[in-house]
Amino acid sequence: MALLITDVDVKDIRFPTSLLADGSDAMHTDPDYSCAYVTIKTNKGIEGYGLTFTLGRGTEIVVQACKSMSYLVKNQNVTEIFENFGSFWRKLTSESQLRWIGPEKGVTHLATAAIVNALWDLWARIENKPVWQLLVDLTPEQLVSTIDFRYITDVITKEEAIKLLKDNEKGKKERVELLRKNGYPAYTTQVGWLGYSDHKVQELCAKFLALGFTSFKAKVGQNLKDDIKRCQLIRDAIGYENKLMLDANQIWDVNEAIEWMKQLMKFKPVWIEEPTSPDDVLGHAIIANELRPHGIGVATGEMCANRVMFKQLLQAKAIDYCQIDSARIGGINEILAVYLMAKKRGVPVCPHAGGVGLCEMVQHLQMWDFISLTGSTENRVIEYVDQQHEHFEHPVRVQNACYMPPTAPGYSTKLKQDCITKYSYPSGQQWTDMYEKGIFQKPSN
């Protein structure tokens, strides 16, 4: 009997993180970390779980987009999807009516990510492997066959991608062993959310130093005086032997970014992340050119719409660090294309994580990058935020400031049933309790 997809279930899950300013930055001052959560059901009982990350209001729109797209997935033969994953991915992203409200960007692409992530989770569960292992075990030809190369062949072709992977096959086994032993280096963003008090920042620096972290990121961009004070505070706590990264979350104009960063230069940041609009490729290039001589790199990617934008950022030498996000562009298939382009252009990938489930997912991708593509962790780190992990059946394991390779089959994306019951929006038990206490207002209609 063929393995068929019988249903696609989509849920709106929200956590009230705005209450403690967790996740607050210059542009997103009160996020309620949320996700559109997709369960792909089959006729043999095995299921796949995927999600895309959102900030609260608007999650219902992404949920609806997943539902609108789900007819493309229902009743499909699972084996056929994975044998022709590249063309199936194109079918999802090029649906002749839905693409009008994208194409390959915004809400429809967030929905694509949720569905595609669930498909990869399902594939890995069928193979009884964690996703990183599934990726590592695919032959270069199989792996590359999952990618849609439309719009990027001017930078990388299928043949070149296969060659990049073949060139790095030597030593794979040893790198798997290294990873199992040491894990993959992480950095923390938790010391510097914009809404945190000085005291909390100091406490968190001490906490993460004690945990073995050597790279720290702080949010900047709302007020220069405060930024100088905050950077000084963090440098005093972590010293100059550790690394400091800064993140402006898109708040500046191009010239403003350059001027502002020149004021923060003395704190020796490794990179400035999202200095301006995520769509401004040439603006990023100008900022990068101005700051590079001062030892500051430009990083971006968490809101980069798709592989075409990443291609241009790489072509224009606009980024020194490429920050893929596991839930914004269209899932693993498209992210692999970005990793391959970054490798060809010699730009290290440092994944964006945090949010809901992003740490759980990106660890798989970065481990694959180390084992199968670049063979290196130099200038590479995975973002780590110690929030929302408790809701997952197989949360990340971070030891000595390193992500340890997941062992459970899948993409680490399955939420606990208890979490779904409590945090479903708007009628989960946690939410109804909060309406009663007057902490949140019950949505009308």
Ligand SMILES: [Mg+2]
């Ligand atoms: Mg960021």
